[in-house]
Amino acid sequence: MPIPSETLPPRGLLRDDVFARLRDAIVDGTLAPDEQLRDGELATWLGVSRTPVREALLELGRAGLVRAIPGRSTVVTPIDERSVRDARAVVAAMHALAVRHAVPLLSDRDLDRMRHANVAFAAARSAGDIDGALRADADFHAVALEVSDNAAVRSVIAQYEPVLHRAERLRFASHEGAESVERHERLTALCAAGDADGAARLAEQTWQTLGPLTDPDPHTKGPHA
Known part of the structure; x- marks a missing residue:
């Protein structure tokens, strides 16, 4: 035929x-x-x-x-504490690995991308734009992932990170969002200073901040990191 x-x-x-x-x-x-x-x-x-x-x-x-x-x-699948805890541990370790490998390779342009993403993250949070904040947060963390150029790390994160994104939408505490902006700033500063170990530790801590799934108000939802 x-x-x-x-x-x-x-x-x-x-x-x-x-x-x-x-x-x-x-x-x-x-x-x-x-x-x-x-x-x-x-x-x-x-x-x-x-x-x-x-x-x-x-x-x-x-x-x-x-x-x-x-x-x-x-x-x-319903969201449960164990699935979030397991995914959090894996994603945090992978982001730390990516940051450690990326720090010596980051250019001034890469650092500017991180800063701009954090500015967008803060602005979206202030405006109550949850989807915008999540996109900006993803853009921020994507810089190290792209620069590290580790396909295995990206694959593992792509598999388990959605579980964390679901959990993010179940609870929101304003102080957590504010602290996320500050953590992003510190992480960028460590990267700019060439402190690969310090940046990796902070990257891991950032992803470990996703706490219990308790949502004090089901109508207020937002990102954590």
Whole structure:
């Protein structure tokens, strides 16, 4: 048969896009804990076939964001203290490793990117823009990840960090956000001074600050680091 004229999206790219869309929907609460996920409904929502949805659900299962219950549809995994604690330990260690390797390689431009991201983080927090604060926080930490250029570290963080992002949205304490801005400033200063060990220790401590899941007010939610 002749080769079809239309260009199909690469299989891996389509699967990765579906994974990212579903991951983000779980993190921001669009897909709530214990909600049933039917691959047909998800495929219709995303405008794709069931195959990339099923592949994405398997990957989300490995990340601890969904689980399959025998005789029922796959469901969004509830957030629990143990999963947050385990993910926190892994993510904190990986960020510390990335920072330690990145510090000798950081350029003035890289340091400026960190400073600008922290300014954006502080501004978003002040404006009550939770999504903006989370994006700015990710931009800040992404600098060391990019400079360290360790694919294994990025892969591990990508797998476990969404669990922490879900937990961030369950509670908010204003002093934690303010302290995060100051921690970012200190981390940037240590990087600028070439103190790889000190920067790595602070990076690990920053990610370890995600505390209990108690939310004093379910209507106030926000980032931690």
